[in-house]
Amino acid sequence: MFEATSFLLFAASALVFSSYGTSLLTSVVSFVKTTSTNPQVAELFRFIFLGTIVEAGRRLGDTISRFGTSLFMVKAEFATNDFAYDWVLHYLEHHRVWNESRSFKVVGRNAASRPNASSALGKVDGHPDAIYEPSSLTPSIFKWRGYWISVNKSVAGFSHYDTGEEIGGTLHISIWSRKRQILDDFVHAARRCYINSKVLPRKVDRNTENSGALITAVFPQGDSAHDWILAFLKSANVLQDNLDYTISTKQSDLIWGNGPKDTVRYMPAHDTKQRYLFTSENTGRSTWLQVVVTPGETRWNSSNPVGGSVNITLYSSDKTVLADLIDTAREKYLENGVSNVTVHLTDNRGAWAKTITKSRRALSTLILPTDIKETIVADAKQFLESEEWYTEAGIPHRRGYLLYGEPGTGKSTTIHILAGELGLEIYFISLANPGIDDYSLGKLISDTPSRCILLIEDIDCAFPSRGEDEEDVQAEPILDKSGKVIGGTTQTPPRSAVTLSGLLNVLDSVSSEEGRLTFATTNHIENLDSALIRAGRFDVKIEYKFADAVQIEQVFKRFYPTATSSKSSPSFSADDTPPAASLPPRYTQNTVNQYAVEFAKIIPASTYSIAQIQGYLLTKKINPAGAVKDAEKWLKSQEEEKRAMKELKQKRKAERARRLQLTLAMAKPDTAAVAVPVVKSMVNGNDQSALGKAS
């Protein structure tokens, strides 16, 4: 039914349109008949007819000619944003193809970087050289290995090897030969000529360059990879040939040039492009790099500049070259020992805010009894390498080290040296920082990379629960208007906002299971909760004691390296204590050794820290004999100092007790009655918390 209806509709509309079309055709024919009698109109028709014939003939000829040339010619087109364009253009200049040109663009440039540029002016007169750039649109024809080649720069485009500017344009080449091989040979010869001429590759504008032949990589400042790459580029003198400098008298990582430390620094001006031929030691393959160093800015909260970066463009599409470059830079960085240890610090709101770098210290500068240091390094290395084992055994991949003991005995130094040995960054958290609570601690830790050293220093500050020094905790009471004691009877030492359970949670959390080495240091292990220091949270516990006789001898020898020993001894870092000048020649290794033994006999073992001994030796920088001679005197002064300190403490304590008594005497009798026994106990040096309990 539906189909029949549509058929009827279609038939009806066809009838209407056919009758309309017939009438239209009839009217056109009658119009032509009447107008053709008009001679002017007839002339117009003839003109249109002839024009059509001519255009058709031209197009046919064009097609035949194109077909013919495609049979007898090989054609190629080179776009300016491609490296093949540079090869061919350079090759044409090399063969002076443009010499016959009748049309030039002349520019004043430093021609030094364009060996084949036809310069006519300015050799020694201090002015730029004149460079003749072809500006002709007319094709140049030249003969190459017996074949005629025509070159046509169809659109204006110039390649300035000295400025790197490349503006538009294409290059057409037609070789009068049917052999495609000739084009291959020509391009290959151009490429070889370009490479052999050692012309710097064109500078690349990463924003506009869309060539698939490039890989770009950004190394942001603050990341270790940035330091590896920067150190590598500096050691390879990549940044030496810069033409664009920022001059500063401030210290910076981005310095190059050979100036001594206290003179001005030559730093790269923002976004200057350097090129460097990187040859991989693994594959022997060479690849051009374009390096742009952005120095970053110094901010109030960071001693180092922040926000900078190193941008590298590889003239290659092979990703393995980038991986190779990063590996090489990293290996060299660690090998050379010029590397720094990066320490990340928090701000007072509990966020990672500041990064400082410290020079790396050699393991041999750490003086510990027996082979403790070797054991720690081997243990940490093995831990880092055995991730798979941990996973298979179902044990969380984390390891905790607790270094405890006397101040100045090398706990922090050990961690610093270990970080350098393992190439890890230190993330430093002080639980005494009031801005750090359970939540921010968790966040801080989850913001650290999987492989790093997490250092929680002076962990006992967070939980000063037992055995605190009475001296530090007692203070005057605070009274309200009515004279009632409302607080202040115990002075709160730096107490952390982090709770013990919060810390335990963080140490046990999933975010701690990523190959992280957690270090904690304390001078008072006895103040730590046993839950905190159990195995699994802190697996390795090492006690640091005052220096024994062997250590005293070692620190002495390290302090006075003789000419022969200093050659092999590792360099001292900035925060180490090198002698200011070399020893007078009369001090041989033997004499220094003898002095060291004598010195160790004078200084009582297990009484002084290495930091203290070091402090004394610093006063005798190039005088080992004097150091031994005056050692007794120093010991006496130390004893006196200790006695004076003790007396001072007692005085302060008595003064505080006296003031407390006075305050309470002025207060209401009931409060005074409660507080008097406390004052007595303070004077006697007993119960520190009695007043707190009483109130």
Ligand SMILES: Nc1ncnc2c1ncn2[C@@H]1O[C@H](COP(=O)(O)OP(=O)(O)OP(=O)(O)O)[C@@H](O)[C@H]1O
């Ligand atoms: N065992 C050691 N080997 C080499 N140097 C040491 C050693 N102990 C201390 N020093 C020197 O003493 C200085 C202070 O050492 P360090 O900060 O490591 O001590 P610490 O045990 O961490 O002290 P604290 O408990 O007060 O933090 C460092 O500059 C370091 O050069």
